[in-house]
Amino acid sequence: LADAADEPGALPLLQETMRLLWPKMQHRMLSYHAYETLSDGSARDGKASCSGLAVAIAMKADATLAALTQAEQAIARRIFLRLIQFGEGRADTRRQQPMSALRAAGDAPGEFERTLEHLTKHRLLTRSGADEGVGPSVDIAHEALITGWSRLQVWVEERREAEQVRRRLENKTAEWVRLGRGSGGLLDEAELPEAERWLASPDVADLGYDEALPAFVQASQQAIEAAAQADKAARQRELAQERALVEQQTRSAERMRRALLGLAAVLLVAVVAGLFAWTQGRKAQILAAQEAAARQEAEARRFEAENARLATIAQLLLVQAPQQQASLNDEGGALMARQAFLFSAAGSRPLKAQVDNVLRTAVGKPYFSPVLRRQSTPSVAISPDGTKLASTHTDPPQVLVWDLTQPGTQPVSLTGYPAYEMLPGASGPAGRLHALTFSPNGKTLVAANVDGAIGQWDLERPHAPFVELPRLKGGVWSAAYSPDGHWLAMGSKRDDAFAIWDLDRADAGPTLVNDPQPARPGSGPSMASEGGVPVAFSPDSTTLATGSLNGTVRLWRSEDLTKPIASFSGHKGSMLALEF
Numbered sequence: 001l002a003d004a005a006d007e008p009g010a011l012p013l014l015q016e017t018m019r020l021l022w023p024k025m026q027h028r029m030l031s032y033h034a035y036e037t038l039s040d041g042s043a044r045d046g047k048a049s050c051s052g053l054a055v056a057i058a059m060k061a062d063a064t065l066a067a068l069t070q071a072e073q074a075i076a077r078r079i080f081l082r083l084i085q086f087g088e089g090r091a092d093t094r095r096q097q098p099m100s101a102l103r104a105a106g107d108a109p110g111e112f113e114r115t116l117e118h119l120t121k122h123r124l125l126t127r128s129g130a131d132e133g134v135g136p137s138v139d140i141a142h143e144a145l146i147t148g149w150s151r152l153q154v155w156v157e158e159r160r161e162a163e164q165v166r167r168r169l170e171n172k173t174a175e176w177v178r179l180g181r182g183s184g185g186l187l188d189e190a191e192l193p194e195a196e197r198w199l200a201s202p203d204v205a206d207l208g209y210d211e212a213l214p215a216f217v218q219a220s221q222q223a224i225e226a227a228a229q230a231d232k233a234a235r236q237r238e239l240a241q242e243r244a245l246v247e248q249q250t251r252s253a254e255r256m257r258r259a260l261l262g263l264a265a266v267l268l269v270a271v272v273a274g275l276f277a278w279t280q281g282r283k284a285q286i287l288a289a290q291e292a293a294a295r296q297e298a299e300a301r302r303f304e305a306e307n308a309r310l311a312t313i314a315q316l317l318l319v320q321a322p323q324q325q326a327s328l329n330d331e332g333g334a335l336m337a338r339q340a341f342l343f344s345a346a347g348s349r350p351l352k353a354q355v356d357n358v359l360r361t362a363v364g365k366p367y368f369s370p371v372l373r374r375q376s377t378p379s380v381a382i383s384p385d386g387t388k389l390a391s392t393h394t395d396p397p398q399v400l401v402w403d404l405t406q407p408g409t410q411p412v413s414l415t416g417y418p419a420y421e422m423l424p425g426a427s428g429p430a431g432r433l434h435a436l437t438f439s440p441n442g443k444t445l446v447a448a449n450v451d452g453a454i455g456q457w458d459l460e461r462p463h464a465p466f467v468e469l470p471r472l473k474g475g476v477w478s479a480a481y482s483p484d485g486h487w488l489a490m491g492s493k494r495d496d497a498f499a500i501w502d503l504d505r506a507d508a509g510p511t512l513v514n515d516p517q518p519a520r521p522g523s524g525p526s527m528a529s530e531g532g533v534p535v536a537f538s539p540d541s542t543t544l545a546t547g548s549l550n551g552t553v554r555l556w557r558s559e560d561l562t563k564p565i566a567s568f569s570g571h572k573g574s575m576l577a578l579e580f
Contacts, residue, residue, distance in 0.1 A: 055148060057124075057141075057142055057144045057145055057148060057149065058144075058145070058148045058149040058150065058151075060122065060123075060124070061124055061145060061149050061151070061152070062149075062151065064118065064119065064122040064124055065151070067118070068115060068118060071108065071111055072111055072114065072115045072118070074205075074206060075104075075107065075111060075112055075115040076115050076119060077155055077206065078102070078104060078206065078207055078208050079102050079115070079116065079119065079125070079138070080140070080145075080152055080155065081155055081156065081159055081163050081207065082095070082097055082101065082102055082163070083095050083096070083097060083102075083125075083138065083139060083140050084140070084146060084156060086156075086160060086163075086164065091146075091147070092146050092156065093143065093146070094139055094140045094143060094146065095139075096137050096138070096139040097137065097138055097139075098135050098136075098137055098138075099116070099127070099135055099136050099137065099138050100135055102116070102138060103208075104207075104208020104209060104210075105208065105209055105210065105211035105213075106208070107208070116138070120138075123141050124140070124141055124145065125138055125139065125140060125141055126138070126139050126140075126141050159203065159206065159207060162198070162201070162203035162206075162207060163207055165194060165198050165203075166198065166203070166207050166208075166209065169194075169195055169198065169209070169210075169213060169216075170209075170210050170213070172185065172187065172191070172216070173210050173212050173213050173216045174210075176212075176216050176219070177212055177216075181212075181215075181219070183223060186216075186219060186220040186223050187216075187217070187220035187224075188220075188224075189224055191220075192217070192220050192221065192224060195213075195216075195217050195220070196217065199213070199214070199217060378392055378432045378433060378434045379391070379392045379433065379434050379435065379436040379447075380392075380436070381436045381437055381438055381445075382404075382438075383438040383442035384438060384440055384441075384442055385442050386404065387403065387404050387405050387442065388401055388402065388403060388404060388438070388442060388459070389401070389402040389404055390402075390436060390438070390445055391436075392432075392433035392434070392436050392447055393433075397433070398413050398414070399413070399414040399433065399436075399445070399447055399455075399457070400412065400413055400414075401414060401445070401459065401462065412462045412463075414445070414457050414462055414466065415457075415462070415463055415464065415465055415466060416455065416465055416466040432449060432450050433447045433448065433449055434448070434449075434450050434476070434477060434478075434493075434532075435447065435448035435476045435477060435478050435479035435490060435491075436448075436479065437479045437480055437481055438481070439481050439485060440481055440482075440483055440484065440485045441485065442459070443458065443459055443460055444456060444457065444458060444459065445457045445459055446469075446479055446481075446488065447479075448472075448476035448479055448490060449475070449476060450475045450476060450477065450493045450532075451475050451493075452471040452472040452473060452474065452475045452476055452493075453468070453471055454468065454469035454470070454471065454472070454476065454490070455467070455468055455469070456468075456469055469510075470509060470510065472490065472492065472499055472510070472512075473495070474492035474493060474494045474495030474497060475492060475493030475494050475495075475532070476490050476491070476492065476493060476532075477491050477492060477493040477531070477532025477533055477534065478490065478491040478532060478533065478534045478535050478577070478578075479491075479535070480535045480536055480537055481537070482537040482541035482544075482558065483537060483539055483540070483541050484540075484541040485503065486502070486503055486504060486541060486558075487500055487501065487502065487503065487537065487541065487544070487558055488500070488501040488503055489501075489535040489537070489544055489546075490510075490535065491532055491533030491534050491535040491546060491547070492532060492533045493532040493533075494532075495514075495518070495533075495549075496514065496515040496518035496519045496533065496548055496549045496550070497512055497513060497514045497515060497518070497533065498512075498513055498533055498535055498546050499511065499512050499513070500513065500544070500558075500561065511561065513556075513561050515546075515548050515549075515552075515554070516554075516563065516564065517548075517550070517552070518548070518549075518550075519548065519549035519550045531549075531575065531576060532549075533546060533547055533548065533549065533575075534546070534547040534575050534576065534577045534578040535547075535578065536577075536578040536579050536580055537558070537580070538580045539580060541558060542557065542558055542559075543555055543556070543557065543558065543565075543580075544556045544557075544558050544561075545578045545580065546578070547571075547575035547578055548575075551569065551570065551571030551572050551575070552567055552568065552569050552571070553567070553568040553569075553570075553571070553575075553578065554566070554567050554568075555567075
């Protein structure tokens with residue numbers, strides 16, 4: 001009982017011992033002497049005797065092993081060797097292992113399970129851990145099997161070193177698998193030969209190996225070979241670079257030698273050529289300076305002629321301006337005086353004093369501006385090139401265009417006039433042409449009524465019928481072309497909105513854009529008062545500014561009118577005009 005204490009599966013061991021002692025019973029009693037006789041029988045070949053329990057276990061183990069086939073005995077030998085913890089200067093002990101760690105690649109189907117079941121059934125091995133949610137663990141049933149079973153001792157003596165190598169390789173293989181079977185954890189050049197020798201040895205058949213070990217060794221071989229190839233390629237590149245450097249130095253030395261040989265002759269030729277080139281360069285500089293002076297003189301004469309031409313036109317306008325005033329056409333006289341000033345400024349000969357006298361004379365007269373007041377002129381516009389002046393009149397309805405390059409001529413009355421409507425509650429027609437603008441090239445004029453009617457004239461054919469654009473429901477207060485001629489925008493008179501045309505797609509019609517925080521519909525200024533939604537484009541045509549009936553100025557991207565890019569507040573009520 002003392003020998004079997006604290007051992008798992010003690011009862012079967014005791015049972016086997018009692019079976020061996022049964023024939024030695026005397027007078028229905030088993031003596032201690034008979035038990036010691038069992039152990040004495042094991043003391044031979046110079047080895048210390050084992051306990052009777054160990055002898056019984058060894059005999060039981062031999063009988064159990066003999067009942068297995070040759071293949072199953074090989075599996076049993078492998079299992080027992082894997083369950084022993086080799087002592088380093090100490091006695092070997094048991095080594096509990098998961099059942100999965102006892103398998104080997106190449107086991108025939110069912111042989112491992114039958115062998116393990118046979119050894120467990122005959123109490124040489126014990127299994128545990130199945131109730132803990134993990135795979136069962138396997139252990140040797142009694143330390144006495146290690147110390148008293150001679151067959152197992154022979155196995156350990158023969159395979160100790162090979163089994164230790166197998167365990168090292170198994171641990172390294174498991175680490176490589178854990179790292180993802182990549183380049184991490186591979187064998188190095190010192191470890192690989194040991195693994196290759198072990199796989200090629202007879203120990204593989206007896207001890208078995210993990211199914212991932214061959215792939216692990218192959219991956220290590222490939223990695224080492226790849227590293228060797230990379231080192232070889234690097235050495236070859238270094239040798240090639242060294243050879244190229246030597247060749248380059250050789251060529252450089254040869255070129256230097258040749259250069260030195262020809263330097264003396266070249267220096268002489270260079271001195272002569274340099275003197276000749278300096279002489280020719282000096283001549284070229286003198287010739288270039290003469291040509292530049294001639295060009296400057298010609299430019300000065302051209303500039304003087306242009307100044308004289310502009311001054312002549314300005315003088316002619318100043319002569320005709322008083323004549324217009326004398327015939328009570330003070331507006332024509334004032335316009336001629338203004339245009340005379342522009343021509344004189346362009347020619348660098350400002351006639352400020354003469355222009356000032358004409359303008360003061362016109363303004364000082366009590367009947368100045370009788371035509372504009374009498375005809376009710378809501379809007380005027382000057383073409384971008386300054387050669388045309390347009391004005392709108394409502395009494396009678398008409399659009400007049402003056403040619404400012406021909407002072408004294410009568411204005412052209414454009415054919416047609418956008419129709420207007422009588423608005424409910426209005427005391428008179430709402431057809432004032434307040435919006436008036438020239439296209440950037442000065443060839444087109446657009447005018448619009450405050451009730452939404454829009455007309456367009458081709459100034460190269462002023463007597464041709466005008467083109468009527470789609471009417472805007474909220475009326476029109478302002479109109480503006482973008483400087484690049486791509487867009488035409490109009491601001492509403494009564495509603496907080498504006499319309500914009502893409503002139504490259506004129507057939508698509510206008511796009512109506514409402515203010516993001518509009519005033520109440522129809523809350524704009526009355527038809528008889530000034531104000532509405534003004535519009536203006538930036539000089540680069542990329543930005544459109546609009547006013548709101550509630551006093552807010554908004555900036556929009558011409559290409560994207562989904563929302564304003566900036567807003568400015570400060571005005572109270574509607575605005576009259578905007579300008580960049």
